[in-house]
Amino acid sequence: MNEIERKNEIHQRELLATQLEIQQATMQQIGRELHDNIGQKLTLVSLYVQQMLYENKVSEASERIDQVSQIINQSLQDLRSLSKTLTDDNINxxxxxxxxxxxxxxxxxxxxxxxxxxxxxxxxxxxxxxxxxxxxxxxxxxxxxxxxxxxxxxxxxxxxxxxxxxxxxxxxxxxxxxxxxxxxxxxxxxxxxxxxxxxxxxxxxxxxxxxxxxxxxxxxxxx
Structure with missing residues (x-):
């Protein structure tokens, strides 16, 4: 193996190590986002629905459903935003x-x-x-x-x-x-x-x- 081939091999190894490091950091970010952000929103949705079923107040049902809809829509937006950060397309x-x-x-x-x-x-x-x-x-x-x-x-x-x-x-x-x-x-x-x-x-x-x-x-x- 000549000097150029050796340097190319070292370069490829370093690039792979960096890619693996980035993947690990990304997975940590996913876990935090899912737990702290989207998970909390969906938990709140569940509590709203449980409260609706428990109270069974028809007069407040429309307002509650609207709140649930807003939270779900925001959660979907967060998921789309998160998915973009996980793909090379966001950088490309x-x-x-x-x-x-x-x-x-x-x-x-x-x-x-x-x-x-x-x-x-x-x-x-x-x-x-x-x-x-x-x-x-x-x-x-x-x-x-x-x-x-x-x-x-x-x-x-x-x-x-x-x-x-x-x-x-x-x-x-x-x-x-x-x-x-x-x-x-x-x-x-x-x-x-x-x-x-x-x-x-x-x-x-x-x-x-x-x-x-x-x-x-x-x-x-x-x-």
């Missing part, structure tokens, strides 16, 4: 800026911190692997910052130029940390670096206590 059919903006909007709705997103992309045809890696790295950074840094703001910039296919920069204004202990703090930074390396992107991370953390990933165009 959308531009990377749309995928990141959706993540930003969802996080901002939780009001744990404020995230801004800027880009200069108009129409950039990125393949599934690149879009998937960019999205997962962005999600990982956001989750880490909210969980560990007590940040108030996160700033995301995605740009392209004559020299780069894309450049992703994310900065938070959180507490920062000692980057020499990345492997021991258990916040997924190694995973982000591995994902960047799989697609041949340059990875850099800078952090300083009380000044926040900055992630920069660059994928240069092939000459």
């Amino acid at each position: 059919q959308k531009e990377i800026v749309t995928l990141i903006q959706e993540e930003v909007d969802n996080t901002n709705s939780l009001k744990k911190c404020y995230i801004s997103f800027k880009h200069n992309f108009k129409q950039v045809d990125l393949g599934f692997v690149h879009k998937n890696m960019l999205l997962r790295i962005t999600q990982e950074f956001i989750q880490n910052s909210i969980k560990h840094s007590n940040c108030k703001n996160i700033y995301i910039t995605l740009s392209t130029s004559e020299e780069t296919l894309w450049e992703l920069t994310i900065h938070d204004d959180g507490s920062g940390f000692d980057t020499s202990h990345i492997t021991s703090n258990g916040i997924g930074l190694t995973n982000m670096k591995n994902r960047a390396e799989i697609i041949g992107a340059q990875f850099s991370l800078e952090s300083e206590k009380n000044k926040g953390t900055t992630l920069n990933i660059i994928l240069k165009k092939q000459s």
Whole structure:
């Protein structure tokens, strides 16, 4: 086996490991969504119906049925939304800026911190692997910052130029940390670096206590 074949084999193994990791995270998300969101709605529907049967008040039946119908419709919408996140079609059919903006909007709705997103992309045809890696790295950074840094703001910039296919920069204004202990703090930074390396992107991370953390990933165009 020559050097090129060996590198290709390593690349395929790393890509498979990342895919398996994503699948595991997705299954955990499914469990939480089914239990905490859709399960609660359907439980409420069951309670409404049981109450209707117990009370047997015809005058209130119409209002109760309407409430049940609304809850069921909302549950169906939630199921459709959840199913889209479980398929590759959600990533294949959308531009990377749309995928990141959706993540930003969802996080901002939780009001744990404020995230801004800027880009200069108009129409950039990125393949599934690149879009998937960019999205997962962005999600990982956001989750880490909210969980560990007590940040108030996160700033995301995605740009392209004559020299780069894309450049992703994310900065938070959180507490920062000692980057020499990345492997021991258990916040997924190694995973982000591995994902960047799989697609041949340059990875850099800078952090300083009380000044926040900055992630920069660059994928240069092939000459």
